[in-house]
Structures are given as C-alpha cells and as structure tokens.
Amino acid sequence: MPDPSKRTICIGLAGFGNVGAGVYANLEKNADLLRERTGTEMVVKHIVVRDPAKPRAIEPPAGLLTTRWRDLIEDGAVNIIVELIGGTTEAFELVKESLLAGKIVVTGNKALLAERGRELFALAGKTGVPIYFEAAVAGGIPIIKTVQEAFVGNRIESMHAILNGTCNYILTRMSQAGISYEEALREAQELGYAEADPELDVSGWDAAHKALILASLSYGFWIRTEDVYVEGVSELEPMDFQFAALLGHTIKLLSVIRVDGKKQVEVRTEPSLLPKSHVLASVNGVYNAVLVRGDIVGETLFYGRGAGQNPTSSSVISDLADAAVALANGARHTGFVPHGLYGKSKPLEETTAAYYIRIPVRDEAGVLSQVTGVLGKLGISIRSAVQPDESFAGASMLVFTTHEVASGRMWEAVEAISGLDCVAGRPVWLRVESMND
Numbered sequence: 001m002p003d004p005s006k007r008t009i010c011i012g013l014a015g016f017g018n019v020g021a022g023v024y025a026n027l028e029k030n031a032d033l034l035r036e037r038t039g040t041e042m043v044v045k046h047i048v049v050r051d052p053a054k055p056r057a058i059e060p061p062a063g064l065l066t067t068r069w070r071d072l073i074e075d076g077a078v079n080i081i082v083e084l085i086g087g088t089t090e091a092f093e094l095v096k097e098s099l100l101a102g103k104i105v106v107t108g109n110k111a112l113l114a115e116r117g118r119e120l121f122a123l124a125g126k127t128g129v130p131i132y133f134e135a136a137v138a139g140g141i142p143i144i145k146t147v148q149e150a151f152v153g154n155r156i157e158s159m160h161a162i163l164n165g166t167c168n169y170i171l172t173r174m175s176q177a178g179i180s181y182e183e184a185l186r187e188a189q190e191l192g193y194a195e196a197d198p199e200l201d202v203s204g205w206d207a208a209h210k211a212l213i214l215a216s217l218s219y220g221f222w223i224r225t226e227d228v229y230v231e232g233v234s235e236l237e238p239m240d241f242q243f244a245a246l247l248g249h250t251i252k253l254l255s256v257i258r259v260d261g262k263k264q265v266e267v268r269t270e271p272s273l274l275p276k277s278h279v280l281a282s283v284n285g286v287y288n289a290v291l292v293r294g295d296i297v298g299e300t301l302f303y304g305r306g307a308g309q310n311p312t313s314s315s316v317i318s319d320l321a322d323a324a325v326a327l328a329n330g331a332r333h334t335g336f337v338p339h340g341l342y343g344k345s346k347p348l349e350e351t352t353a354a355y356y357i358r359i360p361v362r363d364e365a366g367v368l369s370q371v372t373g374v375l376g377k378l379g380i381s382i383r384s385a386v387q388p389d390e391s392f393a394g395a396s397m398l399v400f401t402t403h404e405v406a407s408g409r410m411w412e413a414v415e416a417i418s419g420l421d422c423v424a425g426r427p428v429w430l431r432v433e434s435m436n437d
C-alpha cells in the first residue's frame with residue numbers, strides 16, 4: 001500500500017521489453033524495501049510501447065499504456081523518465097526532450113551514450129538535469145557507480161574487461177568444446193543469449209560502446225567512436241584456442257582501457273590471449289568482469305551477469321533510487337563531470353602489445369626463413385614459435401608470439417607476410433595481454 005507520508009516520485013517508463021518489464025516487475029516486488037530505503041514512494045505513471053496489443057509475459061496495467069513517448073514529457077507530474085526503448089534516433093529525441101523539460105533521465109542505452117553522449121551530457125550540464133546510466137555497462141555489475149563514486153579519489157591507471165556475454169559464451173564454448181564459431185553462435189541463439197541479428201555483439205561494437213563509456217568517465221573527456229579500436233570474434237577458429245592453450249593462454253574478447261605517461265588514452269576491444277592463470281581467464285559463459293587498477297586502491301575485480309532482465313533491472317532500479325533520493329533531498333549531479341586532466345586519445349598505431357600470429361603456409365622449403373625475415377626486417381622479435389605437424393584445411397600453420405611491438409609496425413608485418421608467395425591465406429593476429437599493467 002502507498003504510504004502518504006513519503007514523497008511521491010512519478011516515473012515515466014519508456015519501453016516495456018526485456019528490461020523495461022523487469023524494471024516494472026521488480027519495482028513492484030520490492031516496493032516496501034525501496035520505500036523504506038529511499039524514503040520515497042516510486043510510482044510508475046505511464047508505460048510507452050510500440051504495440052499495446054502485443055502479448056507479454058509480464059502484463060502492464062492497461063491504464064498506463066501509451067504509444068506516444070511525448071505523453072511522458074507533457075505530463076508535469078512525471079519526475080523521472082526511464083529510457084529503455086533502445087536505438088539512437090528516437091531514444092536521442094526522448095532523452096533530449098526530457099532534459100529540456102527538466103525531467104531526470106535513467107537509461108540503459110550504451111549505443112546512444114557512446115555515439116551521442118557528448119551532446120547529451122553537454123545538455124545535461126546546461127540544464128542541470130542529470131542522466132543516470134548504470135545499466136548501460138555490464139548489466140548487473142555496479143561499475144559506473146564504482147568509477148564515479150567509490151573510486152572518485154583515484155586516478156584510473158587501467159581497466160581490463162569482458163563486457164559482452166554473448167561473445168564470452170561463444171568463445172568459452174569454442175575453447176572448452178572445440179566447436180566452430182558458427183556452431184557456438186547457433187547454440188547461443190538457441191539458448192536466448194544472442195539476438196536473431198547478432199551483429200552488434202559479434203562485431204565487438206557492443207563491448208566497445210561500453211568500454212568507450214568507462215574510458216570517458218575515467219579520463220574526463222568524451223571519447224569519439226572513431227578513436228576506439230574494435231575487432232570482432234567471427235574470424236577465430238577452434239585451432240586458435242588449441243595454439244593459445246599450448247602457449248599457456250586462452251582467448252577472450254577483451255576491452256582494454258589505459259592511459260600512458262603522456263596522458264594519452266587507449267581504448268581497444270578485440271579478441272586477445274590471456275594467461276590461463278589469470279583470474280579473467282576463468283570468467284566463462286555469459287558472465288562479465290571488469291578489473292580496475294586505481295592509483296590508490298590498487299587492483300579490484302567486479303564480476304557478474306552482464307545482461308538479462310533481472311540483473312539489468314537491478315541497475316536501473318539503483319539509478320531510480322538515487323534519482324528519487326536526489327529529488328527528495330535536493331542533491332543533483334549531471335552524470336558525467338568533464339575535466340581537462342587527460343586530453344586526447346592515443347593514435348591506434350602507436351599503441352603497443354605483444355602479438356600472437358598464425359600464418360597458413362604452403363608446405364615447401366624456406367617458408368620459415370621468409371616469414372621470420374619479414375619480422376626481423378621490421379625489428380619484431382619472436383618470443384616463441386609453434387609449428388604443428390598436422391595440416392589444417394590443407395594448409396600448414398606457423399604460429400608465433402612476439403615481444404612488445406607498436407600495433408602500426410605489426411600491421412605492416414601482417415601486410416608484408418600476406419603478400420609472400422609461400423603464404424596460403426590471411427594471417428590471424430591477436431594481442432597477447434600480459435595483464436601486468
């Protein structure tokens with residue numbers, strides 16, 4: 001029962017899909033707890049959907065439904081708008097109009113923030129209306145709040161993160177069951193972990209959007225999508241997992257965020273080799289994890305479900321509770337505080353790493369010396385080599401790991417090696433993360 005002694009906070013819920021329905025159901029489920037903990041009465045006043053006639057596992061009260069998100073903006077009683085419609089066009093308009101109308105925004109939309117966060121946070125700063133976005137990164141893991149609040153006194157030195165559950169499931173299955181990328185993706189789709197159109201996930205962009213948000217919060221300037229490096233998982237073969245295992249590693253879609261001595265920020269998302277002994281190597285299935293190094297706190301690790309109805313709605317509700325308390329007590333923040341301490345993104349070709357490179361070659365004399373000759377000419381030194389006896393789809397494989405080298409130099413080497421007559425297909429090259437920085 002509503003408590004008339006508590007301040008009522010009215011919520012406009014835009015989107016009643018996977019996450020929106022979960023938010024509504026869990027707000028109802030734990031209403032008493034939230035009332036006591038926030039000292040407010042949170043009431044959903046409108047729910048926006050595209051198709052009100054659609055059958056739904058969680059039924060919204062019919063009287064709350066509308067197909068016009070502008071109803072939320074136009075209702076003077078609505079204090080907070082929760083954007084869970086997804087996409088970057090109408091969602092942008094909705095968030096912009098909400099801020100202009102003085103209504104606090106809660107969103108889980110990483111694509112929107114990654115692509116248009118700069119404009120939206122500028123508007124939030126101008127209007128003094130905050131945007132909360134805990135659900136946009138790593139689902140149920142409270143990493144936004146951690147960076148913004150718990151680590152406010154730290155300079156973030158680096159983050160290494162597994163941020164996409166679909167890709168992590170696919171890579172875990174390729175590694176543990178030895179199945180192909182296509183089979184693992186099909187499994188993920190059958191289990192409901194991957195969308196019918198999995199492109200945003202498997203291209204690496206979903207994780208890259210989240211990494212961009214984490215880096216922007218950590219370093220105080222909104223990073224442009226063109227300054228992040230992204231590689232997806234679809235080119236990996238089961239043999240890469242076998243070779244990685246021989247080298248004492250496994251392969252994860254890893255997002256790496258770090259700052260160098262010149263305060264240049266590097267943001268990359270790509271399949272990378274990790275030592276099997278490192279704790280991130282045992283983050284399997286649909287789970288996410290974020291390892292943060294701060295200059296005061298040292299190394300910390302966060303682990304949990306990175307997507308799904310309940311974990312994601314847990315984060316949305318946390319934002320709603322913060323917003324309700326802020327409204328009741330008059331405290332506000334805009335969600336992103338720009339500062340000038342770190343100025344620019346590091347040019348991608350200057351970032352350095354050790355590499356794994358697998359080269360399909362013809363079975364003929366002199367191959368090894370031709371390939372190592374290219375590496376030697378470019379000053380790339382080899383750390384280890386594997387030459388399996390068996391052939392793969394008719395080609396022999398040469399597998400090397402290198403010492404640390406600039407990415408631009410490695411790219412040059414891959415181009416030159418690809419052009420050798422003895423090379424029978426496109427080399428696969430992956431970063432090897434030592435996890436020491």
Ligand SMILES: NC(=O)c1ccc[n+]([C@@H]2O[C@H](COP(=O)([O-])OP(=O)(O)OC[C@H]3O[C@@H](n4cnc5c(N)ncnc54)[C@H](OP(=O)(O)O)[C@@H]3O)[C@@H](O)[C@H]2O)c1
Nearest residue numbers: 015016017018019049050051084085086108109307308312
């Ligand atoms: N799913 C996750 O695990 C997860 C995790 C973290 C973040 N997120 C983010 O949360 C957001 C929502 O994801 P979701 O999985 O809940 O999506 P979803 O299941 O596709 O739900 C989208 C909802 O928005 C409604 N909608 C879409 N466009 C609309 C429009 N133009 N006007 C009115 N209503 C509209 C849909 O209406 P109908 O119901 O009538 O179709 C549906 O209720 C996305 O930004 C996503 O990236 C999702």
